[in-house]
Amino acid sequence: MACAARRADRVTSPPAPQYEAIGGGHLVQKVSADGQFVTLEDGSVWEIEPSVRFQTADWQPMAAVTVSRAHGVGPYVYELANTQEDEGALARYISR
Numbered sequence: 001m002a003c004a005a006r007r008a009d010r011v012t013s014p015p016a017p018q019y020e021a022i023g024g025g026h027l028v029q030k031v032s033a034d035g036q037f038v039t040l041e042d043g044s045v046w047e048i049e050p051s052v053r054f055q056t057a058d059w060q061p062m063a064a065v066t067v068s069r070a071h072g073v074g075p076y077v078y079e080l081a082n083t084q085e086d087e088g089a090l091a092r093y094i095s096r
Contacts, residue, residue: 016075019044019093024066028082031059038080038089040065042096049076049090056080056089 027041035057038046048056049072063084070079076090 046091
């Protein structure tokens, strides 16, 4: 019984999906009204770190974005840099 409990303690969540198209040349396709989610032109969906959602709520479609890896907080290990607004936001890659 103790062995089963130890195995249960080791269960981890599946690894976060990796984004392969790091770099510039991306465009904002849409942003949720509250700034929580940003979708890029390639269909990738990003959840924005809560403390900067007020910024991303104002990002406009067709704004140029660069995607990079970041030393983020928790699951927010990417940065979306809106080069038109000169703003960056930590983000978590959701899916494509």
